[in-house]
Amino acid sequence: MSSRGNRHTLTIRHVQQEDFGNYSCVADNSLGRSKKYMEVSGRPGPADFLSPPWSRSTDSFNLTWKVESYPPLQEVRLLYRKLMMNETFQQPGRWNDVILTPTPRPPSEPLTHVMAFTLRGLQHSSVYEAIVQAKNRYGWNEVSDIFQFYTQRISSDTHSEEMQVASSTSRSGATSLHRTPPTSTVFPWTLMAAVLSLLASFIGTSGGLVAYTRSMQLIG
Known part of the structure; x- marks a missing residue:
């Protein structure tokens, strides 16, 4: 001391x-x-996940984690599940249990055990959770923190969404064309001017009635 x-x-x-x-x-x-x-304690320390959360695949994910343990690890338990999610709630599914047998660690890493496992058969565009627990000759360690990861979307989903956006834009443009007000015709104003001119001729001449009659004949 x-x-x-x-x-x-x-x-x-x-x-x-x-x-x-x-x-x-x-x-x-x-x-x-x-x-x-x-x-x-001689038990392993809690596992730390090393993987980035975003998968490059639509149906698989490569999980990588490390565990500190003085004695060799005897067994590792990996559990994962899918999260059922929508806009209002999320509900976890059932845990899937995978038992792994660790390989001997290299001499350059006397305490650190790095392990990896590829999960297959996952669903695209989904969110998953995983936890890890390790055991050596002194017992099991504490369960790791929950690690969330995400699978990729399939290309057809992206293409479908682009087509829907394009279709919506086309419909919006067509609707705006129908809303364009029609151009007003000049015919009513021409007729009004002719009537006013006839009235002026009728009032301004002594033979107004005759002039009016002749003008109406010309219009007819």
Whole structure:
């Protein structure tokens, strides 16, 4: 054990099975006492997923994760499920259970176990969840955090959506043409001007009635 000021460190070298267990640290001063506990366990640490969430495939996904463990891993349990989703709710499906046997880790990675598994037969345009749990000779670790991943959409879905958008745009353009108001004809205004001219001739001449009659004959 080493101390530097108020910092105290206990270092356990060449950890053996008898070193595993609960450790407590007690500190006293004139104001009282404080105690903290910590467990040193030989069980694996929680798994961390390394895969990006977006798949390049419509029906498969390559899951990659790592686990820290001093002893070799004996068994790994992978569970995954599909999420049923729409605009108002999401409902998880049933877990699918896969049991894996780890391969021996390389000497350059004495504590880190990196594993991968490809899930096949997935549905396109879907959301899935996965968790991992690992076991060594000291027992199972805690279940990992949930990892969400997504499968690609098939090209026909994208093409269908583009056709629907194009069709909708065409219908919208056709409708706008029907809404264009018709151009007003000038015939009623020409007839009105002719009538006014005839009335002026009728009033402004002594033979107004005769002039009006002749004008009507000309119009006829």
